[in-house]
Amino acid sequence: MAEKVLMKGNEAIAISAIRNGVDGYFGYPITPQSEVMETLMKEKPWETTGMVVLQAESEVSSINMVYGGASCGKKVMTSSSSPGVSLMCEGISYMAGAELPCVIVDVMRGGPGLGTIQPSQGDYNQIVKGGGHGDDHNIVIAPASAQDMYDFVDWGFELAFKYRNPVVILADGVIGQMMEKVEMHPMKPRMTDEEIREKAPWATTGKPSWRNYNIITSLSLDSDIQEEFNRKLHAKYALIEENEVKYSEYMTEDAEYLFTAFGCSSRICEAAVDILRSEGIRAGLLRPITLFPFPHKEIKRLAARMKSMMSIELNFGQMAEDVRLAVEGQCPVGFYGRQGGNIFTPEEVVAEFKKFNNIQ
Amino acid sequence: MKEEIIIAGFGGQGVLSMGKILAYSAIMQDMEVTWMPSYGPEMRGGTANVCVIISDKKIGSPIVTKYDTAIVLNQQSLDKFENAVKPGGLLIYDPSGITREPVRKDIRICRIDAITYAAELGNAKVYNMVVLGAFLKIHPIVKSGNVKKGLEKSIPARYGNLIELNSSAILKGMENVETVNEI
Numbered sequence: 001m002a003e004k005v006l007m008k009g010n011e012a013i014a015i016s017a018i019r020n021g022v023d024g025y026f027g028y029p030i031t032p033q034s035e036v037m038e039t040l041m042k043e044k045p046w047e048t049t050g051m052v053v054l055q056a057e058s059e060v061s062s063i064n065m066v067y068g069g070a071s072c073g074k075k076v077m078t079s080s081s082s083p084g085v086s087l088m089c090e091g092i093s094y095m096a097g098a099e100l101p102c103v104i105v106d107v108m109r110g111g112p113g114l115g116t117i118q119p120s121q122g123d124y125n126q127i128v129k130g131g132g133h134g135d136d137h138n139i140v141i142a143p144a145s146a147q148d149m150y151d152f153v154d155w156g157f158e159l160a161f162k163y164r165n166p167v168v169i170l171a172d173g174v175i176g177q178m179m180e181k182v183e184m185h186p187m188k189p190r191m192t193d194e195e196i197r198e199k200a201p202w203a204t205t206g207k208p209s210w211r212n213y214n215i216i217t218s219l220s221l222d223s224d225i226q227e228e229f230n231r232k233l234h235a236k237y238a239l240i241e242e243n244e245v246k247y248s249e250y251m252t253e254d255a256e257y258l259f260t261a262f263g264c265s266s267r268i269c270e271a272a273v274d275i276l277r278s279e280g281i282r283a284g285l286l287r288p289i290t291l292f293p294f295p296h297k298e299i300k301r302l303a304a305r306m307k308s309m310m311s312i313e314l315n316f317g318q319m320a321e322d323v324r325l326a327v328e329g330q331c332p333v334g335f336y337g338r339q340g341g342n343i344f345t346p347e348e349v350v351a352e353f354k355k356f357n358n359i360q
Numbered sequence: 361m362k363e364e365i366i367i368a369g370f371g372g373q374g375v376l377s378m379g380k381i382l383a384y385s386a387i388m389q390d391m392e393v394t395w396m397p398s399y400g401p402e403m404r405g406g407t408a409n410v411c412v413i414i415s416d417k418k419i420g421s422p423i424v425t426k427y428d429t430a431i432v433l434n435q436q437s438l439d440k441f442e443n444a445v446k447p448g449g450l451l452i453y454d455p456s457g458i459t460r461e462p463v464r465k466d467i468r469i470c471r472i473d474a475i476t477y478a479a480e481l482g483n484a485k486v487y488n489m490v491v492l493g494a495f496l497k498i499h500p501i502v503k504s505g506n507v508k509k510g511l512e513k514s515i516p517a518r519y520g521n522l523i524e525l526n527s528s529a530i531l532k533g534m535e536n537v538e539t540v541n542e543i
Binding site: 005181 | 380383384387392393394395396397399419420421422423424425513514
């Protein structure tokens with residue numbers, strides 16, 4: 001039986017990194033995710049698995065260390081919170097351009113600017129629509145529990161290497177700070193040099209005589225070559241959209257009303273669905289687990305039989321735009337959100353739902 | 361079964377670790393838990409609180425506004441959470457932390473003079489365990505064997521000698537909790 005431990009989402013990220021054979025973590029402290037590096041420093045994985053843990057002098061350095069490690073085919077990662085991730089965006093774009101696998105954890109807090117240190121989902125557009133400049137996409141996965149935080153590290157690296165693409169675990173202050181039961185799976189060793197050469201033949205692992213040298217770069221001064229490359233990238237994104245969409249449904253079988261929510265908001269919406277169901281109102285919830293690729297088809301399918309839908313987010317309706325695109329006008333789509341680090345309660349969501357649907 | 365508990369007091373009183381030990385004890389009997397702290401600059405010397413939810417089913421929202429139990433260790437927390445206890449619920453307070461007695465008549469109210477009992481045990485740091493004992497006496501939602509296991513999991517091995525002291529503090533709280541208002 002898997003070992004069950006009580007831990008914060010942030011601690012789960014750190015422990016999972018060690019237990020899933022991650023080669024390196026580079027970061028810079030920022031609330032509400034500082035426990036990630038704190039836990040790694042406490043666990044001293046360099047003495048056990050050989051994993052490197054380094055506090056860089058800034059987020060810019062951290063992401064470029066990740067670039068360097070990833071270029072060598074290593075499983076490397078970083079974590080930060082909103083303002084820190086903004087600093088990393090240049091590096092994220094470079095990694096998308098150089099097709100480098102990595103995992104970046106963003107434990108969102110209220111913004112803009114330095115904002116607050118309380119939970120938020122205000123960086124949906126920033127992370128899901130790109131992450132950096134230049135028409136690129138991150139693969140974005142959104143945990144809703146400490147167990148997800150634990151599981152998504154390994155899943156994130158799997159996706160990152162499968163598609164040679166940065167993966168962002170888009171969490172929030174609630175998921176980072178909350179402690180829950182986490183089931184730990186057996187340890188995975190770090191990849192050997194042999195395994196890296198096999199799994200990442202593009203990596204700069206030293207040039208053998210039988211192949212040409214590998215180049216890792218995001219620079220191309222020829223527009224035709226750049227255009228060709230961008231087409232290749234977008235064909236990859238299309239493949240990701242085809243194969244990797246993940247979502248969960250709660251009480252949707254007979255639902256007439258549907259909430260859409262991700263991360264901690266989906267947990268609160270689950271409770272709101274329970275309240276509405278106890279009053280005889282047939283509500284359900286769709287939680288996108290992958291934000292890119294977004295579950296367009298599934299939302300469209302469900303929208304066909306809904307009286308209305310409502311997107312519930314800790315922002316001013318960023319995912320709601322994607323939901324509306326997916327719904328294609330089949331039913332009205334409302335929105336309710338809180339901002340700046342404030343969080344709605346299930347009762348508040350129920351009240352807003354009733355207001356939107358004119359239910360007394 | 362689902363129990364939503366708010367534990368609130370000053371930073372340093374052991375509010376967060378009391379919640380953690382309670383949550384760990386519940387995991388030891390295979391229940392679901394969430395432990396959601398208030399976090400932020402207000403924690404430094406100011407108020408600290410943690411919401412612990414224990415349930416035999418998967419827990420949806422970790423954020424709630426009404427509680428089955430409120431454990432309040434200072435006046436600010438009593439002011440903030442007395443009215444957040446569900447009718448028929450439980451309020452536990454430390455009389456030395458407050459200047460105004462709770463007034464609700466529709467909830468069970470208990471007091472535990474934890475500072476005195478912690479002093480009797482010779483270590484003020486076990487204050488929070490005395491309070492935990494008081495709560496577990498009224499609401500034995502976790503078995504005492506599992507509380508011991510929870511303590512073992514929560515306390516670093518190098519402080520293993522403190523498990524006994526913490527256990528006796530829990531016992532002290534159980535023996536000395538007084539009910540001041542029955543419903």
